Amino acid sequence: MTIAESRVGVARFRAIGTTAVVLVTEPAAAEAAAALLQSDLAALDLACSRFRPDSEIREVELRAGSPVQVGPVLARVLDAALRAAALTDGLVDPTVGRAMAAIGYDRDLADVAPDGPAVAPEPASGWWRITWDPATRQVLLPRGTALDVGATAKALAADRAAARIAAALACGVLVSIGGDLAVAGQLPPDGWRVLVTDDHTDTDPATGQGVVVSSGGLATSGTARRRWRRGGRLVHHIVDPRTGVPATGWRTVSVAAGTCVDANTASTAAVVLGPAAPAWLAERGLPARLVADDGTVHAVAGWPAEGGGAG
Amino acid sequence: MVDHIGTNRLSARDSGLRQVGQLTRLAAVGSSAAVVAVAAVLAGGQAAAAPDAHVAAGPATTGTLAPSTAPGTAPSTRGLQPPATAPQPSHGRSSHTSSGSS
Numbered sequence: 001m002t003i004a005e006s007r008v009g010v011a012r013f014r015a016i017g018t019t020a021v022v023l024v025t026e027p028a029a030a031e032a033a034a035a036l037l038q039s040d041l042a043a044l045d046l047a048c049s050r051f052r053p054d055s056e057i058r059e060v061e062l063r064a065g066s067p068v069q070v071g072p073v074l075a076r077v078l079d080a081a082l083r084a085a086a087l088t089d090g091l092v093d094p095t096v097g098r099a100m101a102a103i104g105y106d107r108d109l110a111d112v113a114p115d116g117p118a119v120a121p122e123p124a125s126g127w128w129r130i131t132w133d134p135a136t137r138q139v140l141l142p143r144g145t146a147l148d149v150g151a152t153a154k155a156l157a158a159d160r161a162a163a164r165i166a167a168a169l170a171c172g173v174l175v176s177i178g179g180d181l182a183v184a185g186q187l188p189p190d191g192w193r194v195l196v197t198d199d200h201t202d203t204d205p206a207t208g209q210g211v212v213v214s215s216g217g218l219a220t221s222g223t224a225r226r227r228w229r230r231g232g233r234l235v236h237h238i239v240d241p242r243t244g245v246p247a248t249g250w251r252t253v254s255v256a257a258g259t260c261v262d263a264n265t266a267s268t269a270a271v272v273l274g275p276a277a278p279a280w281l282a283e284r285g286l287p288a289r290l291v292a293d294d295g296t297v298h299a300v301a302g303w304p305a306e307g308g309g310a311g
Numbered sequence: 312m313v314d315h316i317g318t319n320r321l322s323a324r325d326s327g328l329r330q331v332g333q334l335t336r337l338a339a340v341g342s343s344a345a346v347v348a349v350a351a352v353l354a355g356g357q358a359a360a361a362p363d364a365h366v367a368a369g370p371a372t373t374g375t376l377a378p379s380t381a382p383g384t385a386p387s388t389r390g391l392q393p394p395a396t397a398p399q400p401s402h403g404r405s406s407h408t409s410s411g412s413s
Contacts, residue, residue: 018413154413174407176408177413178413179411179413180410180413181408193401193404194410195409196411197409197410201409205406211398215394215396218398218410220412222411222412224411225411225412225413256398285393287398301397303397304397304400
């Protein structure tokens with residue numbers, strides 16, 4: 001079985017180091033929808049890429065210690081990233097840039113050496129040390145701070161693009177950026193059908209679970225991709241901000257929420273939390289599917305069980 | 312949608328965070344002790360207990376920052392919004408797209 005594209009329009013393209021997909025309920029609108037999404041992602045990349053020397057976020061880091069007024073794109077991302085940090089008590093922390101660099105992820109993934117000597121983990125410098133004034137869009141970073149807002153930025157872009165495309169083209173929309181998705185506008189007759197799996201490029205239903213999403217966002221965080229070795233040990237891109245060590249316990253966590261940003265915040269926090277994640281998600285009423293390192297699947301807060309019922 | 316996230320969905324603690332940010336920006340200008348004290352109140356008393364309330368100053372500021380919370384000690388907030396409808400089983404129908412690690 002393959003990904004169904006009948007009755008909806010679809011466009012796929014590479015952007016910001018991953019795959020972007022836009023689905024629309026009016027097939028003729030796919031090209032226009034893709035153009036809108038591409039323009040959003042181009043602006044996002046220029047504002048937030050930690051690998052582009054000309055990005056705005058790099059400029060903010062270079063000026064750490066002094067207040068800097070940022071543009072509206074980076075302002076929205078910073079606002080969302082700090083909110084995510086506050087709501088997770090720092091389980092999701094935008095100041096993990098140095099922690100990521102310490103384990104070898106200091107350039108585009110394609111350029112990260114697949115193996116290398118052992119590394120010394122570095123905890124996040126601490127989101128609470130950032131001074132942020134949303135009214136004036138001024139940010140003050142402590143010196144030495146390196147930001148990584150990639151996950152929040154992609155989820156926020158999915159939310160915004162879905163809403164913008166639905167309004168502009170008067171159709172139903174699903175925007176997926178690296179597998180984190182947001183829906184807006186009218187639904188297809190039987191909803192947006194999504195295969196929840198380890199790898200967002202998988203299309204074989206045997207690799208995951210098919211669900212229907214009808215509102216908000218759905219995000220999956222996991223350790224199945226963006227992995228490399230240091231000192232003979234496998235490391236990946238989701239680190240515990242408190243220690244700088246890659247999180248263990250969950251292979252993937254998928255969360256449904258009112259927005260893609262909230263879904264991504266929760267899925268990332270859950271991977272970091274480890275064994276406490278199911279209870280943490282259930283307390284917040286966030287339907288989630290968690291796959292342990294050994295392949296065991298847990299469904300919480302109304303996530304449908306693999307056989308079709310509610311978990 | 313994002314503007315909505317940034318305003319209407321804010322929890323009380325979020326609002327406190329913003330106020331702390333605004334106040335601590337003022338702290339860089341002057342009267343930092345009083346502002347830090349207010350920030351501590353807004354942050355539920357956590358600011359004073361934070362492990363590193365002061366950071367190296369940059370050239371354009373005296374650089375006193377009031378942490379909005381101490382990690383791991385702040386009261387739990389539940390501002391993440393659940394979906395209006397939980398995902399439903401697709402009963403084996405083919406999928407439009409996939410969600411997984413990227």
